Amino acid sequence: MHLVLVPGLWLDASTWDRVVPLLEQAGHTVHPLTLPGMESRDADRSAVTLQDHVDAIVAAVDACDPEEGPVVLVGHSVGGTLAHAAVDARPERVSRTVFVASEPRGDGESPADGLPEVDGEVPMPDWSAFDDAELRGLDDALRAELRGAAVPAPLRVTRDTLRLTDERRHHVPATVLTCEYPASQLQQWIAEGEPYAAELGRLRDVTYVDLETSHWPQLTAPERLARAILDAVA
DSSP states (O other): OEEEEEOOTTOOGGGGTTTHHHHHHTTOEEEEOOOTTOSOTTSOOTTOBHHHHHHHHHHHHHHSOGGGOOEEEEEETHHHHHHHHHHHHOTTTEEEEEEESOOOOOTTOOSSTTSOOBTTEEOOOOGGGSOTTTTTTOOHHHHHHHHHHOOOEEHHHHHSOOOOOOGGGGGSOEEEEEOSSOHHHHHHHHHTTOGGGHHHHHOSSEEEEEOOOOSOHHHHOHHHHHHHHHHHHO
16 A cells, blocks of 8 residues: 655655654555655745645655555645645545544635745744644654754745645545544534534545644654554555
């Protein structure tokens, strides 16, 4: 099976370094992605768009040999929204989406338009912007690692509007790994019609799993995250 790992904002393929070996040991072919403009802090991302990131994920899906097994997309945080957009483009190729600390946005929405812009891009905010649950288990060493790896996100990736057109995306099975709050809380928000959870509520086949970790379980609980991904694709 092909597992395509999509990082969240500010991160590249290296964010999955603790998880990849555990997935490979289970026999899967793993493809951690670094999306356009996220190669380094010095990379030119001034013209990188939301569609560029989606296209990069679609290209990764297309590059997977169907004879070597199905494709599963694993998206962390905003990466879940990007993965969902790729499912919209290739619903027949993706067998499941795993959302890690992520609720995908729907057609006409922007992935993260509330984050502040600085000099034409979107840097990782100060720790004070995150709540205690998001930072749970993120000790000083992990905070330094995360901050040191963070690359400002292209502005248009956060601000551009999603264009999702294939309703088949709602029928691709999904697993939602809730991290900062319990799955029951997320399901309650969906039932109450919270706008940011509306697209998730449209999915027809969803399995919810509680991880109870930080917003970055690939750092704070990589073994548990890997086990949850493996269970999702079993």
